[in-house]
Amino acid sequence: MDMSDRTYRTIMGLALLVVLYFDLNYVMYAIIGVLFFEGITNMRVPMLVGLVRSNVLKQEYVYADSALVENAKFDIESERLWRIIVGSFLCVGYFLVEALWFFPWFMGFAIFGAGLSGICPVLLAVRWLGFK
Known part of the structure; x- marks a missing residue:
């Protein structure tokens, strides 16, 4: 069974909550770095886990809703943009603006x-x- 984006979001949200609870700054740097790396390169953890498990190099990723892909206005995948948005908001809420200390917690629970x-x-x- 391959890892789905839904499973990835569950693990990512739980990891964020653990990192925030124990105040692990370096791990938060790593999470934000992974999110930006995935968003920029589109080499996502769920896809890489699927490749490792199946040992087959797949060129295209199966979308949950193919109707959205056909009607997409932009040629950027929504999962890819989601990772960039989450990484950006975590960066702002955790490192840049101290008044938004609650925002990473909210994001962790929401994710x-x-x-x-x-x-x-x-x-x-x-x-x-x-x-798309």
């Missing part, structure tokens, strides 16, 4: 909940804007 429920409001908004 964890999105992974459990399968419904991510940010991802839905990105898809609604026209990204």
